[in-house]
Amino acid sequence: MKKSSLFDTLKPRSVDGLDGLFLAVVQDYKSDEVLMCAFMDEKSLELTLETRLMHYFSTSRRSLWKKGESSGNIQEVKSVYVDCDGDALLFKVKQVGGACHMGYRSCFYRRLADDKLEVDGVKVFEPKEVYVD
């Protein structure tokens, strides 16, 4: 795979002791709802650009992670933006189902109201029906 010249611009971070990570902010390409954010390493970014499907690096499992691999809730890349200091990318995607493993369309489904978090998101699937182990 030809390496995108994008990499010349990027400045990776170290997160929880793992080097070489970029921040990915993911937004619905039509509604502009922020769906999630996660980290990517070089490999997952390359795969994302090559396949046009979002791939991440899971800092908890310490491994490559294709979004939707088990749930089917894939994210098709529509456009890619890079921030001024090169440590973050913004992806506008077509989200199948929901982005959040809790069953919500967006991972940001809790809103702070009067010092409490209340659910303010659209639930689109039942996790226990989707993540069958």
Place this chain on the structure above:
Amino acid sequence: MKKSSLFDTLKPRSVDGLDGLFLAVVQDYKSDEVLMCAFMDEKSLELTLETRLMHYFSTSRRSLWKKGESSGNIQEVKSVYVDCDGDALLFKVKQVGGACHMGYRSCFYRRLADDKLEVDGVKVFEPKEVYVD
């Protein structure tokens, strides 16, 4: 200052060797444009919630940073969301001027097109006129 119960939910990360950081994604409260992302420590998050003006922790300067302190481009908090795993917050804000130190409305002013980055953002101020040292 009374500490928000929000902190019970949050799970900070270590970034570039600095512990106790949360990721802040910042979105225009009307247009839903993603303006920037940055990190916060507990203190900057407390100040943000108390003053309703965005404060961050600069990982390069290793210090608290009130957005707009030198440029005047403050960000007034309209609503706050927390993601499912508690390491990221989404702030919907009213942005004065532009979020980006390069003079653009959003820090994500470069779009990847045919393996090249091209400017795809609205320039709203001239940095050298704003950041006078």
